[in-house]
Structure formats: C-alpha cells, structure tokens
Amino acid sequence: MPAGQTSNLMALRDPDIRLMLRVRDDDPTAFAELVQRFQHRLIAVLHHLVGDRDEAEDLAQEVFLRIYRHRKRYSPRARFATWLFTIANNLALNALRNRKRRPAQPLEITESGSLCHEPQQLPPNANSSSCLPVKRLHQEELAVVIQRALETLNERQRLAIILNKYEDMNYADIAQVMGLTTKAVKSLLSRARARLREALQGYIDIEDGSMPSSSPDDSAVSPANP
Amino acid sequence: MSKPVPGAPLPSDDADPLDPLDEELVAYLDGELPEEQARQIEQRLAADPQLRRRAILLKKTYELLDYLPRPEASPDFATRTLEKIPASPRSTASLLPPAPAGTANGPPSTSMPIVLTSSVRPALASLVTHRSIRSLLIFAACLLVGGSGGYLLLTSLALPGRSLSSPASSVEPATVEHRLIAMLPLYIGVDDLSFLLRLAEPEYFGDDPLVETAPGRSSPGPPGEADAWPAAVWEQLIHSYRHLPPARQAALQELDRDLFAQEPVERDYLLAILEAYAFWLSNLPEDQRRSILAASDAAQRLQRIRELREQQWLETLPGEQQKQLRALSTPERIEAVRRLKRQEADRREAWSLVRRHAEEIAANRIPWPFHDEGLRRAVLDFAARAFQLHETGKIRLTANESSRYHTLLTQAEQHGGWNWFHYGREVYNLSRKYERYLLPEPIGKPITDFADLGATARLFDKGRVASFVNPHRGKWPEFALAIQDYVNTIPPHERPKLPPLGPTRPSELRDPLRQVVERELLPKLRPHEQKILQMHEGKWPDYCRELRKWAWFYDVSLPGMMLPGSPRQWDNWYGPRPALPPLVPRFFPFLPAPPRH
Known part of the structure; x- marks a missing residue:
C-alpha cells in the first residue's frame, strides 16, 4: 500500500489525527479541542515524570505550543498520541537534564506538587478500603508508598511504565515515543517492573496460587485458560 | 526509599x-x-508454583x-x-469546539434568495432564475466590472499550487468554459472544491437559511428559460476570466470540473452553498469583503469568514443579551454562546421541518412513501419484522414506543392524509434507534443459543459471560451480537475461533438481499470502495454494517436492513433536517475523490 494511502487510512481510524489535521488547516476551534482532549492525559504523564505540578503544566504548555508551531508540517505517520508523547518525552528529558545542571534543590512535596494527598483523585474503585489488595493501609498511605516506589525508577523506566499503564501503550508505541527499539523497551519495562515488585511486594497479599493471566481479570472464562 | 533529588545520579537501566x-x-x-x-x-x-x-x-x-x-490539569x-x-483576531466563540449541528446564522436580510436551478445546461440561460438575478448582477458588477479594483481582487486570490491531474478540455471544452465563465461570480471567493466543502459545514453556510430553502434537492423545479447575463456583463465576465493568471484559471477549471462531476443532488446542494456565500459576500462592507478575498491562502480566508459570521451572529442577539454576554468571564461566555446556539439550532430544526413540508401539510396530502400503496405495505411489513411487533416476548420496542407506534399507525390508517407523516417519522426514528439489530439472517439456521455455537x-x-449472554438466548441477532461483544473484550491472540455468526460476504446473504447487493449496490462501488468493503469480508457484523453504509451512500435500500424506498428520500422527508449530501470527500475526507461518471 502506498505511503499516502496508509496515512489516509490511519487518519480515518484515529479521530485524534483527524483533529490534528484540522489544526494543521487552521480550523480555529480545533486547537482548543485538542488542548481540552489531551491536557489531563499529558499532565498526568508529565507530572509523574518530573514530580512537580507547576513544572508539568509548563512543559505541557510547551508541548501544545510546539504542536501548534509545527502544525503546518504535520503529516500523519503514527497514532497522534504517540507523536504528542514523543514531543513531551523530549521536552521533559531536556528539563530534567537542565535541572541536574542547576544547583540541587530538594524536590519537596509542595502543595502544588503533591501527587499524593488528593483522595478525590483516586480511581473510583479505590473508594472502599476493603477492595485494596494490601493489608492494613489507608489509601493515602498507599498512594505515598507507591509514589515512592515509582520514584526509585530512573526517568526512562518511569516514563515507560507510565505510558504503558496510563496511556495503555504497547511496546511498539512506547519504543516510538522514546526512540528505542521494541526489544529495548521490553528490557526497560522488565527491569522497572522487577524493581517495583521489590519495592512493593511487602504490601501485596497473595492468597492463592491461581494462574496469572494476561487477559483482563477473567481467567475463569478466558479461552486461553479454559 | 526516598524521593529522587534532582542533581543526584539516577539509577541507570543497566x-x-x-x-x-x-x-x-x-x-x-x-x-x-x-x-x-x-x-x-x-x-x-x-x-511451577x-x-x-x-x-x-x-x-x-x-x-x-x-x-x-x-x-489533572488545573482548571x-x-x-x-x-x-x-x-495572536490572531479571534472572536469569543472561536475558541469553542465546533458546536453541534446548527450554528452560525446568516446576517439578517430581507432580500430574496438567490436561486439556481438544479438542471445543468451548457447554455448560460439555464443557470440563474429571474428572481435573484439582480443581486447577482450587482455582485458581479461590483467585483468584476467595477474597474481595476474588482479585477485586482479577483486576481489577488492566492491559490494553492497544484498540478492538474487531467486537462480541462477532456469534455466539451467550449461548453465547459462557457459554463465556467457564467459561473464566475459564484466562484469568485472560492479556492477549490475542498474549500467549498468547508463552506458547506454548519459553522459556515451549511445552516444558512438560503441553503435550507433552496429548491432542487427534494423537488427540483423546472429550469429557468429566459434568464441570461446581459450582453455587457457577459463581455466583462469573459474579459475578466481571460485576464486571470493562468494558475487561477486552471484552479477555476478544476473547481468547476469537480463541482459538476458530483451527483446532481450533491451538486445542487453545493450550488446553494455557493449562492449563499456569494450573496453574503456581496452584502459585506467593502473592507470586510476585501479582507476575505485578499487573504493569503484558503485557511486564512476560511478563518476570516468564520470570524465575520460569528461576529454577525453575536450582533443578531438582543442588546440586553449581548450586554449579559460581555459581562461574563471567557469560559462562561463560551458556555453561554454554546447554549444559545444549541437553542437556536433546535428552533431552526422545527421550522425547517414545517418549511419543507408546508405544501403537503396545508393540502393534507399523503406524504412519500405512503402515497404509494405498495411502498406503504412494504414499510408496514418492514416495521413488523424489524421491531418484531408480533412476536410475543421478543418485541424490540419499549412499552411506550410500542403504544405510540400503534396509536400513530391507527390514526394514519383511519384519518389518512398528513397523519401518515407522523407515523413515517416514528418508523424512521425507531429504525435508526434499532439499526444495530437490523442485520440479515444467514442462509442456514441463525445462531440464537449456546447449542448453535458447537x-x-x-x-x-x-x-x-453466561449472565451477560443469557437474556438474549433465542433471539436473532441479539444473541450473536452479545457473543461477539464479549469476544471483542478478549485480547486478539486469545480469542476463540467461533462458528460464523452471520453472513460476511455476498454469497452468504439470502435473497432478495443478495440480489440487491449484487445487482444494484456492488456495481455502483468504485474500485477502492469495493476494496474497503472486501476488507470487511469475514468479519461479522462489521461486513453488514459496511454494506449498509455504502447502500445509504449510493441511495440503495437493502431489504430487511433498511426502510423500503430511497434512503435519501427518507432522510429528506423524515430526518431532522435535509440530509447533507454524502459527498465522497465528506464521507472520507482524506481520500482523494476520483471524478464520478
């Protein structure tokens, strides 16, 4: 299939690409729609990556402005989200690098930077502590523990994990965002997951030895595990 | 475990x-x-434990x-x-995501609409009806004949540099050029067909009353005979055209060719858009019109048009309302404008319905398709089967829908006339609502229970899964759909191999559906469209839905899957507003539209 047709088909499938093409064509409402559609997702990823809300918002703003500035050169080659997070990744890594060059300043959990003390932002299914998979922990404490565990990862591992978890990206997309091979992503994620397992296994209750499955929690009926 | 301190070495992957x-x-x-x-x-x-x-x-x-x-992002x-x-001069509402159908209104105007006939004749005479020729003439004079100013405006239209794929002279060169020159006043501010398609969107001219009231879509009138450009204007038009830069001439030829390659119904619609746009342009103050025509490219031009339309819309609001809007903060204003536009669209929809059917309502005439005995019976049969009205325990309608359906049908049968319209509207809406279930049965026994799954x-x-699927046992296609819905939640490589749930290629369809598909629909598809359809073969229910999509597109009614009679007529008569023509570029905005033959 010729390249042009591939991108046409891609554009047909991905509503985000269609939106971005409207941005490219200077449809004045399209950019606002784009910002609205992606702001929370982008800031969630950036916040976890840089650990500070204000900085995450500054970076997110820069991501959107870059997209706007480069809109004329846009041509759909991959999912739009992949492109967006590639830009975000580059900007965030630069920012972290610059931060390292500045005199070290401890990254306090400030009110604006806190990732932890906003119980209303917990996922809806986390409301009742009875469904927590851990013993004796309140949600807030658990959030702190998990946040700390995430912070033991280096930024590349952290980004891969966040994209995989929050953005539901597969290895190929993560590889594209981070400029790595799929194989490298596989190793990166495996190291990151092993590290998380180390940091968090004390909080896990393993009540039985049932088969883990890669399908969404329905191993009883999953045809792969009859 | 501690927070990573910036500046401290981070753990390396390796x-x-x-x-x-x-x-x-x-x-x-x-x-x-x-x-x-x-x-x-x-x-x-x-x-290994x-x-x-x-x-x-x-x-x-x-x-x-x-x-x-x-x-989350802060508010x-x-x-x-x-x-x-x-910065670019954007109006408040331009930050809005596109409002739902029904947005910008035209400037208040008491002039008669410019009306084009639907039939295309090589002769100029058939293009413009006498009702509106004056407005167009004024406009043409203003832009073309009015000396160097107008001429400069015309030539200043910047055009995207693109090559012509085929020479304009492939069909009747003289005739085509004749038509093109006659149409020049309408083409003046238009870059190309994709620009025109943007103009057809609701926020530009798609909702313009001139477009809605333009005849020709459901009831094409006879073409005007006597009207033509007066000789002097005609001379000027020719002169203007000949002095256009070659690139602009080529672009106009391409626009003209693209426009007239559309199906008549679509072409008429676009002509109505062109008229509304030209009429609007002709009523703008000189400086505003210049700002549109002299915009550096199509995108800038569209933006300018949209800004002016927005501004005009806001100005049509009562003074008090404008004051209130100004007092609001930006997000509140955006929200308020959105609400107002929604209300306006609802009102317009109701009026549009009345306007379109005024004659039939006044005459208490039986509307299409119920005026035809055979079609009427076909619709009743279709409804009975589609909504399973006579199958106890399987009826698809809710209690309210069912009682409403029967009441309207009884009224129509007893009192006739326009009462059939209310029944038609109900059937139309219900068939849209339950479209998901209007799938053709396979040739063999349909899958309606676990035992059929082997x-x-x-x-x-x-x-x-059983609790999810159980309520649908014994029902076609509900049971099969429930199974398919469930399977879709399983990662692809783990999905079980199911027996075929329904037909997924023409040979698997029952007659008469198969005949209609093979004889009426498939021959109409272009090669790349056939390819798209073939890509869905083997996938159920995707294949059937794809079939319906193309059938609607080519105005073919698929027996059992769609209401009997022309789908476009159904939309025109009973849809909330006149159906937008399913232009290829609109349908697949990113596929190049090959000319139709």
Whole structure:
C-alpha cells in the first residue's frame, strides 16, 4: 500500500489525527479541542515524570505550543498520541537534564506538587478500603508508598511504565515515543517492573496460587485458560 | 526509599541485572509475547508454583499503580495555553469546539434568495432564475466590472499550487468554459472544491437559511428559460476570466470540473452553498469583503469568514443579551454562546421541518412513501419484522414506543392524509434507534443459543459471560451480537475461533438481499470502495454494517436492513433536517475523490 494511502487510512481510524489535521488547516476551534482532549492525559504523564505540578503544566504548555508551531508540517505517520508523547518525552528529558545542571534543590512535596494527598483523585474503585489488595493501609498511605516506589525508577523506566499503564501503550508505541527499539523497551519495562515488585511486594497479599493471566481479570472464562 | 533529588545520579537501566525470565513474564503479562511463546510460558506457569508466585507478584504490584492519584490539569490550563497562541483576531466563540449541528446564522436580510436551478445546461440561460438575478448582477458588477479594483481582487486570490491531474478540455471544452465563465461570480471567493466543502459545514453556510430553502434537492423545479447575463456583463465576465493568471484559471477549471462531476443532488446542494456565500459576500462592507478575498491562502480566508459570521451572529442577539454576554468571564461566555446556539439550532430544526413540508401539510396530502400503496405495505411489513411487533416476548420496542407506534399507525390508517407523516417519522426514528439489530439472517439456521455455537459453547455458557449472554438466548441477532461483544473484550491472540455468526460476504446473504447487493449496490462501488468493503469480508457484523453504509451512500435500500424506498428520500422527508449530501470527500475526507461518471 502506498505511503499516502496508509496515512489516509490511519487518519480515518484515529479521530485524534483527524483533529490534528484540522489544526494543521487552521480550523480555529480545533486547537482548543485538542488542548481540552489531551491536557489531563499529558499532565498526568508529565507530572509523574518530573514530580512537580507547576513544572508539568509548563512543559505541557510547551508541548501544545510546539504542536501548534509545527502544525503546518504535520503529516500523519503514527497514532497522534504517540507523536504528542514523543514531543513531551523530549521536552521533559531536556528539563530534567537542565535541572541536574542547576544547583540541587530538594524536590519537596509542595502543595502544588503533591501527587499524593488528593483522595478525590483516586480511581473510583479505590473508594472502599476493603477492595485494596494490601493489608492494613489507608489509601493515602498507599498512594505515598507507591509514589515512592515509582520514584526509585530512573526517568526512562518511569516514563515507560507510565505510558504503558496510563496511556495503555504497547511496546511498539512506547519504543516510538522514546526512540528505542521494541526489544529495548521490553528490557526497560522488565527491569522497572522487577524493581517495583521489590519495592512493593511487602504490601501485596497473595492468597492463592491461581494462574496469572494476561487477559483482563477473567481467567475463569478466558479461552486461553479454559 | 526516598524521593529522587534532582542533581543526584539516577539509577541507570543497566545497573539492574536483567533477568531473562522476568523479561518473558512481564511481556507475557502485557500481552506482548507471540502466541507460541505465550503458550510455553503458560505451560511453565502451570507446572511451577515458584514461577507462578513471581508472575503474580509482578502483576499485582503493577496493579497497585492504579491506586496512584492521576494528576489533572488545573482548571485554567486550557485557557492559559490558548492565550499563548500567536495572536490572531479571534472572536469569543472561536475558541469553542465546533458546536453541534446548527450554528452560525446568516446576517439578517430581507432580500430574496438567490436561486439556481438544479438542471445543468451548457447554455448560460439555464443557470440563474429571474428572481435573484439582480443581486447577482450587482455582485458581479461590483467585483468584476467595477474597474481595476474588482479585477485586482479577483486576481489577488492566492491559490494553492497544484498540478492538474487531467486537462480541462477532456469534455466539451467550449461548453465547459462557457459554463465556467457564467459561473464566475459564484466562484469568485472560492479556492477549490475542498474549500467549498468547508463552506458547506454548519459553522459556515451549511445552516444558512438560503441553503435550507433552496429548491432542487427534494423537488427540483423546472429550469429557468429566459434568464441570461446581459450582453455587457457577459463581455466583462469573459474579459475578466481571460485576464486571470493562468494558475487561477486552471484552479477555476478544476473547481468547476469537480463541482459538476458530483451527483446532481450533491451538486445542487453545493450550488446553494455557493449562492449563499456569494450573496453574503456581496452584502459585506467593502473592507470586510476585501479582507476575505485578499487573504493569503484558503485557511486564512476560511478563518476570516468564520470570524465575520460569528461576529454577525453575536450582533443578531438582543442588546440586553449581548450586554449579559460581555459581562461574563471567557469560559462562561463560551458556555453561554454554546447554549444559545444549541437553542437556536433546535428552533431552526422545527421550522425547517414545517418549511419543507408546508405544501403537503396545508393540502393534507399523503406524504412519500405512503402515497404509494405498495411502498406503504412494504414499510408496514418492514416495521413488523424489524421491531418484531408480533412476536410475543421478543418485541424490540419499549412499552411506550410500542403504544405510540400503534396509536400513530391507527390514526394514519383511519384519518389518512398528513397523519401518515407522523407515523413515517416514528418508523424512521425507531429504525435508526434499532439499526444495530437490523442485520440479515444467514442462509442456514441463525445462531440464537449456546447449542448453535458447537464446541466453543463451553466458553460462554457459565459464569459472568453466561449472565451477560443469557437474556438474549433465542433471539436473532441479539444473541450473536452479545457473543461477539464479549469476544471483542478478549485480547486478539486469545480469542476463540467461533462458528460464523452471520453472513460476511455476498454469497452468504439470502435473497432478495443478495440480489440487491449484487445487482444494484456492488456495481455502483468504485474500485477502492469495493476494496474497503472486501476488507470487511469475514468479519461479522462489521461486513453488514459496511454494506449498509455504502447502500445509504449510493441511495440503495437493502431489504430487511433498511426502510423500503430511497434512503435519501427518507432522510429528506423524515430526518431532522435535509440530509447533507454524502459527498465522497465528506464521507472520507482524506481520500482523494476520483471524478464520478
């Protein structure tokens, strides 16, 4: 299939690409729609990556402005989200690098930077502590523990994990965002997951030895595990 | 565990030992292993409790991340970001996402609409009816004949540089050029067909009353005979055209060719858009018109048009309302404008209905298709089968819908006349609502119960799936759809191989549907459209839905799947507003539209 047709088909499938093409064509409402559609997702990823809300918002703003500035050169080659997070990744890594060059300043959990003390932002299914998979922990404490565990990862591992978890990206997309091979992503994620397992296994209750499955929690009926 | 301090060395990827088994387990849990390797891991997991524990720990620790709060953007983030966009004169509402259908209104005007006939004749005479020729003449004079100013405006239209794919002279060169010159006043501010298609969107001219009231779509009138450009104007038009830069001439030829390559109904619609646009342009103050025509490219031009339309819309609001809007903060104003536009669209929809059917309502005439005895019976049969009205326990309608349906039908049958319209509207709306179930039965016995699923039945007849599927047992296509919906939630490489749930290629359709598909629909599809359809073969119910999409597109009614009679007529008569023509570029905005023959 010729390249042009591939991108046409891609554009047909991905509503985000269609939106971005409207941005490219200077449809004045399209950019606002784009910002609205992606702001929370982008800031969630950036916040976890840089650990500070204000900085995450500054970076997110820069991501959107870059997209706007480069809109004329846009041509759909991959999912739009992949492109967006590639830009975000580059900007965030630069920012972290610059931060390292500045005199070290401890990254306090400030009110604006806190990732932890906003119980209303917990996922809806986390409301009742009875469904927590851990013993004796309140949600807030658990959030702190998990946040700390995430912070033991280096930024590349952290980004891969966040994209995989929050953005539901597969290895190929993560590889594209981070400029790595799929194989490298596989190793990166495996190291990151092993590290998380180390940091968090004390909080896990393993009540039985049932088969883990890669399908969404329905191993009883999953045809792969009859 | 401590927070990473910026400036401190971060752990490197390579500092951690890489356990190949962990790597496989993680990839397996993420569904990233090829099937063969996944099966091997599963076998090892089944045999090795230690490994199983390791995998479970990996899975559960990862699931813990769900408990992390997801930071969100602060409420003013979007506004702050949009403010940083290099300034351009944008109106308040231009920050809005596109409003739902029914937005910008035209400027208040008491002039008669400019009306074009639907029939295309090579002769200029058939193009413009006498009712509106004056407005067009004024406009043409103003732009073309009015000396160098007008001429400069015309030539200043910047055009995207593109090559012509085929010479304009492939069909009747003289005739085409004649037509093109006659149409020049309408083409003046238009770059190309895709520009025109943008103009047809609701926020430009799609909702313009001139477009809605233009005849020709459902009831084409006879073409005007006597009207023509007066000789002097005609001379000027020719003169103007001949002095256009060659690139602009080529672009106009292409626009003209593209426009007249459309099906008549679509072409008429676009002509109505062109008229509304030209009429609007002709009523603008000189400086505003110049700002549109002299815009540096199509995108800028569209933006300018939209700004002016927005501004005019706001100015049509009562003074008090404008004052209130001004007092609001930006986000509140955006919200308020959106609400007002929604209300306006609703009102317009109601009026549009009355306007379109004024004559029939006044005469209490039986509307299409019920005026035809055969079609009427076909619609009643279709409704009975589609909504399973006579099958106890399987009727698809809710109690309210069912009682409403029967009341309207009784009224129509007893009192006749326009009462059939209300019944038609009900049937139309219900068939849209229950479209999901209007799928053709397979040639053999349809799948309506676990037993029909053969060996795979055991995957579905117990536990959570069963409770999901059970209510649909015994029903076609509900049961099969429920099975398919469930299977879709399973990762692709784990999906069971099901027996065919329904027809997925023409040979699997029953007659008469098969005949209609093979004889009426498929021959109409272009090669690339056939390819798109073929890509859906073997997929159920996707194939059937794709069939319906193309049938609607080509105005073919598929027996049992769609209401009997022309789908476009149904939309025109009973849709909430006149159906937008399903232009190829609109349908697939990113596929090049080959000319139609």
